[in-house]
Amino acid sequence: xxxxxxxxxxxxxxxxxxxxxxxxxxxxxxxxxxxxxxxxxxxxxxxxxxxxxxxxxxxxxxxxxxxxxxxxxxxxxxxxxxxxxxxxxxxxxxxxxxxxxxxxxxxxxxxxxxxxxxxxxxxxxxxxxxxxxxxxxxxxxxxxxxxxxxxxxxxxxxxxxxxxxxxxxxxxxxxxxxxxxxxxxxxxxxxxxxxxxxxxxxxx
Amino acid sequence: xxxxxxxxxxxxxxxxxxxxxxxxxxxxxxxxxxxxxxxxxxxxxxxxxxxxxxxxxxxxxxxxxxxxxxxxxxxxxxxxxxxxxxxxxxxxxxxxxxxxxxxxxxxxxxxxxxxxxxxxxxxxxxxxxxxxxxxxxxxxxxxxxxxxxxxxxxxxxxxx
Numbered sequence: 001x002x003x004x005x006x007x008x009x010x011x012x013x014x015x016x017x018x019x020x021x022x023x024x025x026x027x028x029x030x031x032x033x034x035x036x037x038x039x040x041x042x043x044x045x046x047x048x049x050x051x052x053x054x055x056x057x058x059x060x061x062x063x064x065x066x067x068x069x070x071x072x073x074x075x076x077x078x079x080x081x082x083x084x085x086x087x088x089x090x091x092x093x094x095x096x097x098x099x100x101x102x103x104x105x106x107x108x109x110x111x112x113x114x115x116x117x118x119x120x121x122x123x124x125x126x127x128x129x130x131x132x133x134x135x136x137x138x139x140x141x142x143x144x145x146x147x148x149x150x151x152x153x154x155x156x157x158x159x160x161x162x163x164x165x166x167x168x169x170x171x172x173x174x175x176x177x178x179x180x181x182x183x184x185x186x187x188x189x190x191x192x193x194x195x196x197x198x199x200x201x202x203x204x
Numbered sequence: 205x206x207x208x209x210x211x212x213x214x215x216x217x218x219x220x221x222x223x224x225x226x227x228x229x230x231x232x233x234x235x236x237x238x239x240x241x242x243x244x245x246x247x248x249x250x251x252x253x254x255x256x257x258x259x260x261x262x263x264x265x266x267x268x269x270x271x272x273x274x275x276x277x278x279x280x281x282x283x284x285x286x287x288x289x290x291x292x293x294x295x296x297x298x299x300x301x302x303x304x305x306x307x308x309x310x311x312x313x314x315x316x317x318x319x320x321x322x323x324x325x326x327x328x329x330x331x332x333x334x335x336x337x338x339x340x341x342x343x344x345x346x347x348x349x350x351x352x353x354x355x356x357x358x359x360x361x362x363x364x
Contacts, residue, residue, distance in 0.1 A: 064257055064290065098259070134348070135332040156331075160316040162289050171319070191322040193253075193287060196260060196332035202349070 022132010025188045029056075029142050029149040032127045034090065034120035035103070037110040042088070042118050044149065052084030053143040053152070053179060055172065058122075058133040060091045061109045062100035063195035066136045068161050070113055073137075076157070076173065077117040085141075085176050087117040092128035092136070097198035125199055135194030139172055143179050152179055155190030228294055229286070231312040234321040240283050240311070241325060244341060247279045248363040251337045253313075253325075255287045256300045260350035261334040265304050267353040271360065272308045280360055282308040287333060289314070338363055 023029065031045040044054065057073060059066040077087035095102035103121050110119045122128050131140055141153035153175035158167040175185035243249050252268060254261035272282050284306065286297050293312060301310055315321060322331050326346035329335055336347045340363045347359070 064255075068289075134330040156319055159319060161318070162316045166316070169317075190319040191329075191331045193318040193322065193331045193333060195258060196334070196348070196350075198259075 022130065023140065023151045023154065025151050025154060027151045029140065029151055030130055032090075032120075032122075032130075034122060034127065037103075037107045037115075037119045037121075042120055044088070045147075047086075047088070049081060049086040050084070050088075050142075050144065050149075053141065053176075054149065055080065055085055055087045055176065056131070056140040056142060057087060057089050057137050057157075058092050058128055058131070058135075058140075058197070059089050059137040060093050060098065060101045060195070061105050062093075062098050063136045065161050065192070065194045069137050069157055072157055072164055074113065074116060076176075079173070080176050081116070083176075083180060085179070089115070089117055089119045090122050090127060091119065092122045092125060092133060093198040094125060094200055097200065101198070125197075125201075128197055133197060135192070135196055137192075137194060141172065141175050141179070141185070153185040153188050155187075156192030161192065229297055229310055229312050231314050234313065234315040234324070237285070237311070237313050237315075238324065240285070241337065241339075243281070245281075246341070247281045248275075248338065248340045248360060250280060250282045250360060251285060251339075252283070253285045253287060253333050253335045255333060256296055257288070258333050262304075264334060264351045264356075265306065267351050267356050268308065269304070269306060270353050271356055272306075275357075275360060278364065280364070284308055284310045286310055286312045288312065289316075 031043065033041050033043045036042045044050065047054070055076060059069070059073065073087055073089065080086065091101050091106055093101040103123070106119055106121060133140070137157065139153070139155055139157060140151055142149040143152040153172065155171060157172045159169040159171065160166045171187065171190050175188070178185045240251055250271065256262070268282060268284065271280065276282070288297055297310065297312065318331065322329055326337060328346050329348055332348055334350050336351065338345050338347070338359060343363070345359070
């Protein structure tokens with residue numbers, strides 16, 4: 001009985017740690033069903049374009065880092081959608097804190113920039129927590145293995161948010177190309193400065 | 205004609221001399237900036253990463269101003285590390301300093317290869333701002349969050 005209790009406590013402690021930190025490379029990515037700017041919902045595991053995987057990017061309207069990367073995200077989708085890795089953008093912010101990130105403004109932004117990719121709203125702010133996103137933009141590259149999506153790369157798009165012309169390391173594009181060549185991305189984890197995710201339940 | 209020209213020169217000199225007093229804010233790449241994370245004096249160093257457009261950063265500025273007013277004499281050194289980019293960063297940040305009456309040292313960190321240096325600030329920093337490092341000779345801690353004054357004071361006190 002006592003042993004069982006300890007075991008239970010251990011399992012709880014482990015699962016809590018995993019939840020608190022979100023995904024690591026190699027983890028199975030859970031499904032999500034979120035509202036797209038088109039008005040329809042998008043379900044990751046039923047998304048036909050995600051033939052080989054998906055480039056999930058937590059991003060938003062208001063954040064200057066996210067804005068600096070908008071054109072590059074469009075290009076990434078144009079390059080990799082037809083190769084089986086479409087971009088799926090998700091706005092994780094609470095519009096009460098960041099009014100620019102309301103669903104209506106998301107629709108406007110998607111139209112203005114003619115986003116070729118789905119732009120979803122994590123209205124309940126659950127998905128970003130499961131994934132462990134902490135900032136915008138924050139990329140999770142997923143690879144389809146059998147029926148599952150597995151996390152293959154976490155991090156940033158490249159090494160220069162200020163100027164696309166000055167980029168020397170295209171971390172995300174290199175990672176997708178590695179997967180297309182049946183190789184492991186290297187590096188498979190990078191960091192970047194970004195805007196904290198706006199959530200009333202945290203101090204950010 | 206010549207006289208007019210002279211007048212113009214004098215006017216330009218006058219205008220320029222007023223600019224001399226509002227010196228540019230120092231801009232560093234990470235290598236140049238790193239010394240701010242490695243001070244070895246007897247003080248408590250509070251290094252805050254922020255941007256003018258970052259709402260939770262702006263919200264905590266009054267707390268840092270208060271910390272500056274009440275703890276500078278007690279050996280707390282505050283450094284506000286600005287991460288703005290784009291057009292007119294100097295004038296934007298100067299304007300912000302004026303409006304928010306910031307007396308603490310403000311510097312600009314301009315180094316876009318952020319993956320190369322975030323872990324050097326702190327291995328636990330995911331990269332979101334605001335973020336603050338508090339350290340002294342013997343310990344350091346990262347706070348990836350926005351501060352209310354009471355909590356900031358409590359944390360700083362634990363380093364004094």
